[in-house]
Amino acid sequence: MRNTAFLAAGLLTLALAACGSSEPAPVVEQIVIRAPGEPAAAPDAPAEAAGVIDKVAFGEEAFAQCSGCHNADPGGPHQAGPNLHGVFGQPAGSKEGYPYSDALASSDITWDFASLDRFLSNPAAYVEGTSMVAGAVRDAEERAAIAAYLASTSEGS
């Protein structure tokens, strides 16, 4: 009977797994950047070393932490949070088609470096009743960079 055959095959696999090769499978290719116990190499960041940091690029990288709920792509969709392309310089709660909290929609905030810094450091403290209940950015430099990145998306738009 078919089912018996199926089971026999299943158990055979089990048996093979149990008594099979005791040699570990070979690794096909292993790229070692740092082996255990090795100290981390000195940061290889020429731009930083030269004291020049591309703030917008850093901000775009830091924005990754926001990307669970937001994107800043031109014409990008609203997700759990609104699309943020071009919001810098605009009144809060003004993106079409996103159901903002009343608190944010009725606020008289315009997004600039100062307001974004306050909001991102603790959204609910700045706008009581906002539906942005997570995603505070603790690091001030990151907040500034994210604001710079958002500002870059407003340029020319």
Place this chain on the structure above:
Amino acid sequence: MNDLTPEKKRSGLAKWSRRGFIGAGVLAGGGLLIGIGVRSGNPIGALAPKVASGEGEQLVNSWVKIDTDNVITAIVPHCEMGQGAHSVLAQMLADELDADWSQVRVQQAPTDGSYIVTDTARAFVAPFTMNAADWIEPTWDGLFTQIGLMADALITGGSSSIRTTGQYQMRVAGAAARKMLVGAAADEWGVPASEIETKDSTLIHAASGKSATYAEFATAAADQPMDQTPTLKTADQYTLIGKSKARKDIPGKVNGTAKFGIDAAPEGVEFSYSATVRPPVPGTSVASMDASRAKDMAGVLQILNMGDFVAVVADSYWQAQQALNRVDVTWTKSESPIKTTADQYAAYTSAMDEAGADGGEEAATKGNFGEAFAGAATTLEAEYKVPYLAHAPMEPINCTAMVADGKCDVWTSTQVPLRVRTELNAALGIDKENITVHHPYLGGSFGRRLEGVYTVMAARIAQATGYPIKAIWSREEDTQKALYRPAEISRFKAGLDESGTLVAYDNIFTQRNDPAEASVPGIYSIPNTRVRTAEAPLHLPFAAWRSVDHSQHGFFIESFIDEAAHAAGADPYEYRLAMLKDAPRQSAVLKKVAEISDWGAPLAEGRAKGIAIVESFGSIVAQVIEVDMSSGKPKLENVWAVCDAGYVVNPDGFKNQIEGGIVFGLTAAMYGELDLVDGGVKQSNFHDYKMLRMDETPGIMVEIINSGDVPIGGAGEPGLPPAAPALANAIFAATGKRLRELPIAKQFA
């Protein structure tokens, strides 16, 4: 196989007598330790080399520990994945022991050597007088599968913890411990053991006014003779069993101190993280890897082509995953002719076409279908279809692994710690004695964590790189590269006589896994029944998914029975009831659900109710679902469920499980669907693999019937199978549209 009643099949197992042993020892520092388990001589013994290869090794499943501070610890072999088994197992032990529940603790049994080698216990071997557990019924095939799995696993699955370990081990351990404590006190006090009463972890001799805590006699009790088959309490003697005692794992889960596999932070271990990507199509492997865009990224430590997957090890999970996203991998080509969902269904269809009207393997036969069908007054045929499903447990798949000095330690969420150990042994070439599987709480599982692949991947990375690592699968990997509830097509033919009675029933489908009786409409008295299977290839690997084959056949059978009722012009409830005239427990459950759901009462426009009954994992569950179709889309209003599991040990916990099964079943019924595209899974995350949300969840009322006097049934799975058919039948009642395919929501989009 020509008898369809589950009860009959059970009795065929009587010769599988259960052998076990209990042994006792003294704890370091005083106190009593009792272990109970199974060993050579019981059916599992045939497969013992896989679990206990050394001389004198035994598989000890459960322990009870009585400390000198009068704290009693139940050491339980099953994992806690939200189902509440830990606490309820302790409840069963504590009842037989007459323990003070407030001083009872639960501890996860470890899988290390001392647990398997029972040198702390003086071993005894004696046949248990109790019957083999009924959960491994009812066919030889089912039995063999379950034993095969169990042999290599402290398995938690099959809705089995309470009805096997609880009934046959925890209670026995508790009763044996109590008897030894009483014996020790009787010797010391010079009074007959029969005059000593026990209550709240205290020994009392009323006549002499003597009393003592268990702790005072714990050490002396270890020298008492041990009763291998102690008398267990009867239902009227229970003090904890049958009561909704609060679960001991809940406070930690509420205050955040509970540790899950993904929280593993072993002391003194500085671990890195890994992210991995497996081939998109089963049976393929890595053809080439180009890591040039990834190797200079921040935090990256190593990048590996492991042949069957690619891994990045980094300082953090985020860095590992980001770098992995930039590794360009090409995969070998799949040989499978199945590339799309349509291909999979076509493979099923052609296998069934080939089997024809009478071919295929017979799974169960009663009477003569051909004759009865030819002589039927009315005939009907229908074809049903369900898709592949993923488990989608909330806690991501993870394993923390450390391989050093010829030893391997893993910390992981698993339902099968011993199987994990065996797979690690085979993959790493490290002896089992040097492998330790630590297994904290699971954040959901539903069958997902019955395999060890992810632990082996983690350990291989740790072994190759020398880094202890915490391996975490992305949600996308888990949705697309796991094991799956198979898609299935099921074809039915039925014949009704002049009165509308179902007299001929034929069913053919392709995937028969487990439990073997899931496809058999055994609860109904249908005189001529034939169930057949046609062999067809399954593209994605098979997984047990909550309620396993019942998840498909519950929907198929109970929808088709509804079609028969409609063809007969009968009320779906009355029609089923008439077919349950020889099944008193089942018909009592059905009557009760009709009663509490007010079946037959007039409803508002657009609303209707559907009914279904499925017996699975030893429990009979009937459900009525009320749906509101007035908007044109199904709105789930209410579910009434009645369950007979023989005797429910913790009613609140049992109801939780039934409710969970219903929500899980309704999620699958409404939304659950994985499509194949280019041989891989299309869906990737919760946005396209939707769960039923809180605002869509109906009111749920669960009632329990304790019919007693039967082997007790399971809780984790039996709530699921009736949900989909009850919903589909309700939608039919409201709209006249018969749903022969899941999921439902998109059919009303």
